Amino acid sequence: MSEKDQVLAILARKIHGEVAGRIIERLIKVGEATDEQLSQALGIEIGTIRRVLNELYESRLVKYRRVRDEEQGWYLYYWRLTDEYPTRVLEERRRKAVEVLKRRLEFEKSNSFFYCPSCGTRFSFDEVADNMFRCPYCGTDLEALDGSLVTEKLEKAIKLLESIKFE
């Protein structure tokens, strides 16, 4: 197994879980496989294989070749590892994470939040206004939440992620 492939397998497992790691390892071994072949070889249900393959594709860890089955008239997808270096994958991942955190920060800054002192559930303004500022689960009066700690943490995480460069 080349170093690049090893890194891909580790990344796949870390980001998308155990099934993803096993799919990548299988693809390293056989080079190319359809979802059905992967399902049979790994003993994992085809629906799960397809879902994880799509996740891996979105992370750009795998790619596919589409072949029309002349007899059946539908397409077969042959999956294999990406040719891109993992740095490209990591960079893409980093960029997406920053985007998600920034959206989250924007949301935190433009909304006020409340929490239930007895069951600890957190609510946005819209969720509790209809309920007269009482917890919908236990009926306790809600208290306003100071959001500065959350935004501070988000800002720190964004700064950290923006300072990393993978390529």
Ligand SMILES: [Zn+2]
């Ligand atoms: Zn409650």
